[in-house]
Amino acid sequence: MSFLSALRSKVSELGLFDQANAEKKPSRDELFRDEFHLPESQTIQIDSAAEVSLHYNETAKNSQDFSSPTTSPLVNGESHVNHNDVFWSGRLFLTEQYLIFKDGFNGRDFNFTIHLSTIRKVERLPSKSYVFGLIITTFSGLRLTIQFIGIRSNSERFSLLLKKSLDTNLGCVKQLKPFLKTLYSEYLMFKNSPAGQDSDLQIPAGGLGLMFKFPGNTKKLRDKSKMRLWFEFMKVNGRNLNIVKQEMFYKLIRVGLPNRLRGEIWELCSGSIYSRYENIGIYQQILDDNADKTSIAIEEIEKDLNRSLPEYAAYQSDEGISRLRRVLTAYSWKNPDVGYCQAMNIVVAELLIFMSEEQAFWCLCTLCDKYTPGYYSKTMYGTLLDQRVFEALVEKTMPILWEHITHNDIQLSIISLPWFLSLFINSMPLVFSSRIIDILFLQGPRTLFQVALAIMRVNGEKLLKTTDDGSFIQVIKNYFGKLDESAHPTSKNETYRQITNFQELLVVAFKEFQDITNDTVKSYRRKHKNSVFSNIESFIKRTQIRNLPKLPNLDTNNLSNIYDRFYQVLETDNIQKGTGSSLMNFEQFEKFLSQITGWVIVSNVADSKNQEEFLHRLFVSWDSEFQGGLALSDVAIGLNKWTYNDLMSMIKTFFDLYDSTGSGYIDKEGMLQMSEGIIYLTRPLREGWVFDSITQREIDQVIAKRMNEYKKLLAENPDNEDVISPPNLTVDEQFYRHRQGERYLSAASKFLQNCFSYARPEQEIDELKTEDHLISIHDDDRKSDYGELATEEYIDEKDKKKSQSLKANKALDPDHPLAMDLPTFRMVILADESYELFFGEILASSIDINKPIKNAQSHFNIRNMFDTLVADGRKVANEVRRRIDDVQSITSPTASTFKRSRATSSASKHQASVDEEEDDDFISSDVGTTDTDLLKGAEVNVLNESKDNAKEKEASSA
Amino acid sequence: MNAKSSTSVKLVLLGEAAVGKSSLVLRFVSNDFQENKEPTIGAAYLTQRCTINDRTIKFDIWDTAGQERFASLAPMYYRNAQAALVVYDITKPQSFIKARHWVKELHEQASKNIIIALVGNKYDVVENEEEGSEDSKRKVSIEEGKQLAKDEGLLFFESSAKSGFNVNEIFMAIGHKIPDTSAGAASVNDNRNSERVDLTVNNDSPVNGNANCGC
């Protein structure tokens, strides 16, 4: 992949992100899903205040009989309310597939997430009780009493909806059993149940650690004790898809997860377990569907496979490498906008130590979406943004250190970048980075910031002594190497002495920086987003423009405008279609050209066929890669060809457009189409929307003539100046419009006539070609050159028309086919004054790429479209004015006499002394003195009315 | 003893992937050449001290690494660099195009007086080829490199991290151009003169001469 194409895709992606993030407030459902890590599919069906208690049901505690689904969800059972149970009050939510509760205190004291397919029984609390309540039992023996609070009807509705949802989820229950087989927690519980003792239950597919040993010393890590604690916890609180989380849950994670359960708790905390449950088999399917394909991402993945935690045994084996390859590859297909980014290899290598491929895959998806947004994108905007956020947080929390860092020009963000990008995995030993990831999945993105800040804080004293990047990095490197050593080696207190650097780091991170919440991170990201984004944008723009070929007709300013317009047109459509393409399709092309040319009109009804044909032809000829879309470079190169300032080049550009095979000749059909093309392009002139310079010259001459006559009159009658009207400087526009239209119409017919009479018989040309050893091109080949555009319809239409015109015109006698070469075409154009002018000046100036995008936002209209040409027209008008002024200044004695005497005369007429100053101001003058003829003249006047102008008129009326 | 002055120079390496940036640094810092397996995320940091005319120069080297998409991080790296090595591979024309890009980028965006050396690496590959031979592996001529260097006011070298050819010279030449901050008075012109002298003296490589051109 070329640098250019890479950057192209970056831009489109950036545009997407920018607009998607136009600060729209997340909906309640989105916030809810985020809080409980639920998949996109879930929305709140109903919620209610409730009190909940957990009742440990001894009889069901080790039951593995989860094959019998909920058959009668609502039965009136005997009271299970044990009055010793603690009731937690909070809010209960029902989504399509989950029942969720959150305590009202801090949401962490007691909450649960239960997939409906795990519910085996729902009983109604005895009706004699004054409360409305349910008892819910899940397959793992979790037994929850729920008492609804609030109006009875809502409670009834809740339970009705719950019943309905349970019914619709009956299908899921079948999937539950095989899914549970993929979970280590189930294996653990069953193995330790009486039934499990003598059964040959298989360990679920898990991480590479099961095969290659987990990193670190399991004894030292006290994995066995941790495992027992989890076992006890899960016996009471359930697990995986039906779990109650109480304080113990968080504690167990903070002390570090046992290796064998780690993967499952990661997916539980991140919520990727829910995506996996919802998408069973999809991972394998993505791999199968793309089995034989290759991509740039795959090539890049391949290069890094041997560089991903190479010190870990599994990654010196085929097994480990293949798993890594498969997960990274599957992700690159799942999310082609990201594809593959270096550092993902390291992250996935870590995940795969503790997770099966499928687990790791879904976990990676969730990680990239929710925890490290934009980190691995093609612009890596998330990485850049979070480094900026980190710097801002250092500045806020450790101002002295920050001051030191900036003073010494230490590049903190460069140093911290790999921590964030690879979740500390490559920076510190695996046993420690794994524990940071434990907490990351539990607490969200703030974890990375808290740990990074704690690293700064803990090493603050030493860092303040460093004065350059090198020594700064060295301090941190040394520190990472000593994480397992005592933080207080010299302390007399034994327990104090046993605290390791790593433990201290976590304490500092989560105690001292507990104020850094996920919301803090979000708000800092919002704050710095714009500046980071505009930096990236301008970098990409610079790069793309620099990578364009040298284009003599376009300066940097033009290119910058083309770039802006190109992506503006693309982005709006990208949002709608959700694609990340950086190619312009035909509709976008039409829109693009409508903004910068005088001839393209979106939804052009009057001339749609000609426009369509011409634009398709243009589109295909600009599509250098034949990919059905135009890249920025295609558009720039194309525009360059159409903005030559000289006649000959423009004639060639036009000729080449119709000589699509590059044969150097245009056949009869081509000539007809050329003629139609020119007719289309000259429509604004034919319809008189704008005057060309020939018409302007005519107008100019008429006015100059009137001026001269006036001068002559003045000279001949120096005493009668009062009665001589100054010349009328307006013309009958309608007349000239019509006249110009006629001229262009006759040019069009003359063009075809000339083509046919100057073109040579094809036979001759064929002979010429063979002489020149040119490959002769058959008619069929030419047709196919209409490419994908050559729909049946198109060709049919053409053929019909062809035969019609053939009959009508003798020159098109099919027995004598003709062809025209460039010199002939040139001659034909030069034979007509209007067409010569059109190719020499008007065509190039009808494309305006000087206008920056801001001024062009207004909606398309004819005025706008002809701005350039109108401006040119004005130039001519001004020219006329200038000449008149010249005339005046040449005859200045006369003029001044005229002026003075007029003042005198007007004074005498009105019997009042009128100031010359006032006299200049025609608006303040008496309207009654202006006759209606004059008003008419003023209305149709195309010229800029100036004071002088009005003064003259006024004088004439006086 | 001489009152030696010490200057530290932040230097960044830019260029297409696999042109030999890391290898050049390794050669300069450890006089070694090997396939590096270390995955670098973002950029690797290395330092090397050397003495030029009684002056100790400490190079703080940021060796940028990674895929294409890491290019958007580049501004972070060159932001306050005093020197840059823009490296291309003389057997890969595409890498020269990219070098051109980096030079422009630096001139437009980096600090005004940044000293840039353009380096065409992997000279060893073409070392024993006959000049202008038909199937030469060389795809970027030395003239093209020189021309770009001349147009843009860069130091220019062809080098080989593998053989060590010209590697130290690159850093020496940069060191010479670094103004002596502690001495203050040392003029740039003086440095230029001494640079030429030094290069001729130090250049003991068998294929000397044509490859270096301190512009």
Ligand SMILES: Nc1nc2c(ncn2[C@@H]2O[C@H](COP(=O)(O)OP(=O)(O)O)[C@@H](O)[C@H]2O)c(=O)[nH]1
């Ligand atoms: N023949 C030859 N190979 C080189 C030279 N420098 C680097 N290489 C090889 O080119 C590849 C890329 O080198 P590396 O330093 O990693 O490039 P980087 O991506 O720019 O850092 C490695 O296989 C190196 O062994 C050189 O001067 N000559």
Ligand SMILES: [Mg+2]
């Ligand atoms: Mg490298």
